[in-house]
Amino acid sequence: MHPATTNPSRQQQQPPxxxxxxxxxxxxxxxxxxxxPSTLSITSFTSRWQVLRAKLASxxxxxxELxxxxxxxxxxxxxxxxPNIFSTIQRVQTLSxxxxxxSFTPGKLLMQSDLDMCTGWMSKQIHDLDLLLRSGVLRQSTAIVLSHPSVNSSKEDLSLFIKDLFTRLQIGGTEFKKKALDSLIQLLSEDEKSAGLVAKDGKISYLISLLDMNANTSIIRERAVLAVSMLASISDLSRKCVFEEGALGPLLRTIDSGSMSLKEKAAMAVECITAxxxxxxxxxxYGGVSILVELCKSGSVVAQSHAIGAVRNISTNEDIRVALAEEGAIPVLLQLLVSATASAQEKAANCVAILASSSEYFRxxxxQEKGLHRLLHCLHESSSSDTLEHVLRAIYSLSGMDSAFRMLSSSTTFIVQIADLVKHGNVMLQHIxxxxxxxxxxxxxxxxxxxxxMGSLVKLMESAKPxxxxxxxxxxxxxxxxVSSSKKELVRDEKSVMRLVQMLDxxxxxxxxxxxxxVVAxxxxxxxxxxxxxxxxxxxxxxxQxxxxxxxxxxKKALQRLSGNRLKSIFSRTWRE
Structure with a gap:
């Protein structure tokens, strides 16, 4: 038995x-x-007591039901x-x-204020109690609700677990919120398929409200940003839900004013949402164009990569392209072509290709920003086929401009590079x-x-796609x-000649x-x-023939060139044989 229960003097010293x-x-x-019943006889502040009475009855x-x-x-x-509800009702009883x-003559404004505060407290407590009742978690044993679902858990158990998590997020204190967010992050990490159920059964709008830097501790906010980022990246359904519940604005504000760790997670979410x-x-x-461009300039390697991805995504919108130009995005993107990580470089090249293909204004x-030189440098240095594809698309778009056309046509280095890609590149690189x-x-x-x-070009002529x-x-x-020497070189290539003839069949x-x-002509x-x-x-x-x-x-014209007047009879005899 505990000593406190056997020592009366000590027991009196313990708090109840x-x-x-x-x-x-x-x-x-x-x-x-x-x-x-006692509130019915109150004749002062009647409108306020009517509201309180309704809340007490509710x-x-x-x-x-509880x-x-x-x-x-x-x-x-x-x-x-x-206990909070009990304390509020005690306060209401005192006011009653x-x-x-x-004989009690309090100040009118003071009493109005006290009544309004009680109404506010009770409204919050009724909301929390209603949330608990509607979640269904009170009908299950705590051991069932709190246990982390396994891979083999039923959909019903998983749904109940998610409802319990979001109930704790909304009702519990900081420690409850922290543990609930940790469980949510663990669930999304272990079972990506659960993201759709989280979007369906979870209160995503409340999760997004935790991104507010003024309303939550930094540890809650950081975990909330991570959870939102995971939901935005895992599935189409959860990404759509995150956007529709209004996450984009808080995420952009996080990028603008949060720590670098928060910026990285928020930028990842924005990149996924804008996909x-x-x-x-x-x-x-939301005024996010300048925020993303700034992160491209000064973010960490991870944040920068996600910011460039988001800029690439939004560059498909004509109005936003204009805003990107106004915010100075083009020199930033061109610098990233030669200085960023491989992943960021690919995204920057993709964005430049989109801008180059959009209009003469952007070309x-x-x-003007020496974009062609940066693209040629990237073409020479990059080993990523995806990056090379975007770079070549941008160069192809720019080649329609007179100055670029002259420069590219006269560059032996560039001509040799693209000829080598015709021979050794993938089909998209060969095409461009x-x-x-x-x-x-x-x-x-x-x-x-x-x-x-030339042999590779003949082979490409047989490709139906793209x-x-x-x-x-x-x-x-x-x-x-x-070039005459090239004609002789090609016909000496038996495989290429056979391919050409087979195509004529x-x-x-x-x-x-x-x-x-x-080609034959x-x-x-x-x-x-x-x-x-x-x-x-x-x-x-x-x-x-x-x-x-x-x-x-x-x-007919090709046949005439192939036969020739003087050798026509010889060719006819050869064909008959």
Missing amino acids: SPASPAETLDRINQLLTNLL LKSMLS SDSPHWSENPLLQALL HQCCDP DAENAWAVSA NLLL SASLLANLSISEGNKRIISGC DGLQEVAANALVSLLA PKNDFVSKKFPIA TIMASGSQGCRKRLVAAGAYGHL RLSEMEVAGA
Whole structure:
């Protein structure tokens, strides 16, 4: 037995033990039973007492419902809530006695203030009690509610656990909130599929309210930012819920004024939210463009990467692009092309490509800020195929400007680089590189230097995807074949010749005939007899003859160039044999 229970003098020195939840509830019900009738006789401050009386009646009804819940006394939240309710009702009882006592003459304003404070306290307590009752957690054993759900937990158990977490967030003190947020973060970390259920059963709007720096301790705020960031990044449903409940504004304010740790988490959430194009416009509404641009300049490596990702996402919106230019985003993005981490560099390149493709205004801005030089530097230094793709797209967009066109056309280094990508890059890099080779004005000397990529261009002509690849490959090849030595080099490549002839076959439906016809016609324009012999030997003549009979555009002219007047009978005999 505890010593305190056996020593009377010592027992008297101990503070009275707190009443159990059941005892406190009994005291509250006894007070309400006496208080409610007595308020009917109060004649002063009648409107205020009518409000209080309604709240007392509502509270009595809710407490009756509480006592019907099988496990209500086990819930730790009630250990604080019920004593607070008891204290409030005691205060109301005191005010009731004062208003009924003719000899008591308090100041009118003071009494009004006291009554209003009691009304406010009771409103909050009724809200918390209602929240507990509606959550359903009072009908379950505390051991069930508090146990962290396992992988095999049922959807019902998980839903109840989530409701309990959010109930604690809204009713409990700092320690309850901290533990609830820790449990929520652990749940999202271990089971990403739970994010959708959190969005459905959790009070996300309250979680977002915890981002307010003035209303919460830093430890609560940091965990809340992390939880919101996880919800924004895990699933489409939870991300949509986070945005619709108004998280974007508090997150941007966190980036603007929070610690660097908070900035990183908030920036990650903003990047995820703005990945949905329909959400991007809202960044401007909250004044977030300048905030994100500033974080791109001065954030940590992690924060900077997420900020650049968010800027890239919002740059798809025309109005926001203008705001980005006004906030000085373009020189920042171009600097990041050559100084950021690989991840941030890729996002910056993507954003620059979006801006370059949007309008001549942005292309001029990029060129004025020496954007082409930065892009070429990035093209030379980067090993990421995704980054190279964005860089090439931006260069392709800029190549339509006169100054960029002249610079790119005359740069042997650049021409060799894109020819090498035609040979060794992935299909998207090959596509963009072939487009540049087809459009630029390349000198004959540089065409001879890169003639080794012609076999790759022939092979690309067979690719059905992506759309337009066959055409740009054929156009690039026709451009390179303007050099006589390149024609001879190509026809000496047996695999390339066989591919061209197979593409001419009328039975081959995978390639539009205008592309191989154009290539053969170019080879035979001032082509040597050796080129003719190799093409004829491979079967080009027969396919062109049939295509000519089918009146396929360009086939007749290509056939005439291939046959020649003096050798026509020889070629006909070769075909018959």
